[in-house]
Each structure stands twice: as structure tokens, then as C-alpha cells.
Amino acid sequence: MADRGLGKISGDTLEAFSARTARSRVLPPGLVERFYAEHCRVRAAANIPTNHQMFILESTRRMTVGAAMCVATGRPAMAPFANPGQFDDRLNESMQQGNWSDAKLFTEMLRVFLDGVEADYSPRDSC
16 A cells, blocks of 8 residues: 555644634645645646546645534534434434544544545456
């Protein structure tokens, strides 16, 4: 599995990013477009189909912004169920035992998403 540079993301890093995101109402003109253009070139070099390059970028951006907004607004990473009776007992138990910090949830969300992308675009053997 290729290293995607996610590494360990500390709670302090997420909080700092969240604070900057919440404060900045408008990004400098062209900044996001330059970022997207560069990352599309990287994805093209990795043979990601053109029609999926922006999907990957925009999906990742939305996950990042969504996670930052949850931290900035004080919403817990995994809120307890308001009505646990609606859910399977095993799921309730899992939620009670889980240690879902903002950093862990964000890292795992991106890892699982990128694992799926990697599986979808990895060369396949003919059978």
C-alpha cells in the first residue's frame, strides 16, 4: 500500500486547521483552482482517469472541510445515539466502546476512502 502522506494527525493540528478555516471567509482568488490543477496533474501521472480526478479532489476536500467544521463548532466526532433502541445491540456496544477522537475519525475516513480509490484504479490481472 502506498504511503499517502496522511501520517499521524494530531488533535492540535485539526484544531488549528479548523480555527483557520472558520476565520477565513474567502480564499485568495485562484488558490483552490491552482491547487486542483496541480493535483490533477499528479493524478494524471498516476493514470487516474480524467473523469475521476476532480471527483477524488472534491470528495477529499469536502471530507476535510466537514471534519474541520465539526471541530470548530464543538460537535463530537461520534456523538452518542439519542435513541439507542433504534439500533442493533452490537452497534450500540461498539459505539460505547469506541474511542473515536476527531483525529482518529478523520484519519480513518480518509484512509478508507483512499483505499477504495486505490483498489478501483489499481491494475487488475486478467482472469
